[in-house]
Amino acid sequence: MNITELLEQIADKGWCVWDDFLTPEAVQQLRTCFGDNAQQARIGRHENRQAETTIRSDKISWLEPEMGEPVQHYLMQMESIQRAVNREFYLGLFEYEAHFACYEKGAFYKKHLDAFKENVTRRLTTVLYLNEDWTTEDGGELVIYDLKDNELATIAPKGGRLVVFLSEQFPHEVLPTNKERVSIAGWFRVNGVRDNFLDIAS
Numbered sequence: 629m630n631i632t633e634l635l636e637q638i639a640d641k642g643w644c645v646w647d648d649f650l651t652p653e654a655v656q657q658l659r660t661c662f663g664d665n666a667q668q669a670r671i672g673r674h675e676n677r678q679a680e681t682t683i684r685s686d687k688i689s690w691l692e693p694e695m696g697e698p699v700q701h702y703l704m705q706m707e708s709i710q711r712a713v714n715r716e717f718y719l720g721l722f723e724y725e726a727h728f729a730c731y732e733k734g735a736f737y738k739k740h741l742d743a744f745k746e747n748v749t750r751r752l753t754t755v756l757y758l759n760e761d762w763t764t765e766d767g768g769e770l771v772i773y774d775l776k777d778n779e780l781a782t783i784a785p786k787g788g789r790l791v792v793f794l795s796e797q798f799p800h801e802v803l804p805t806n807k808e809r810v811s812i813a814g815w816f817r818v819n820g821v822r823d824n825f826l827d828i829a830s
């Protein structure tokens with residue numbers, strides 16, 4: 629898999645799985661940047677944020693360059709994907725926001741769309757997995773559906789694997805995990821105005 633194949637698959641079907649996007653060493657380094665300041669995840673942005681443990685039960689920590697060199701490098705890799713996607717599809721992607729997420733044993737994220745309500749400016753979703761050795765018994769798969777609710781793929785959160793999909797086209801869920809599951813979920817966004825509120829980077 630490479631960036632050209634990624635662009636082809638996004639054009640073709642709207643989603644793709646890039647195995648070994650990061651080496652096991654790079655995965656470990658990135659994981660160490662995930663301190664213990666993670667918080668219970670909330671649904672929505674800004675004033676509408678609400679902890680909703682019946683929908684999702686992961687703990688998150690937003691990525692900042694200050695977290696270390698591995699994070700800076702990852703953000704640079706996402707920047708080159710952003711440039712390539714903009715060149716190819718004229719999506720006008722403007723910024724990238726991402727958070728580490730930790731799903732403890734039993735945690736899940738029910739079926740949802742990433743571009744909804746106050747997140748309408750999300751266009752492209754990325755999920756990178758940071759788990760060493762993942763087996764079928766560990767559960768925690770990402771299941772992707774189309775807008776007619778057909779199941780398209782069940783994807784194990786294997787370390788180094790990057791999943792990319794169009795945020796408005798693919799409802800998805802995280803099945804309950806049987807052991808700690810760590811990832812970086814991210815979104816390329818466009819600039820948008822809604823309800824007289826300029827919805828740009830916060």
Ligand SMILES: O=C(O)CCC(=O)C(=O)O
Binds near residue numbers: 800801813
């Ligand atoms: O971790 C995953 O596989 C997906 C997470 C997700 O859907 C989200 O954070 O919006």
Ligand SMILES: [Fe+2]
Binds near residue numbers: 740800
């Ligand atoms: Fe999601």
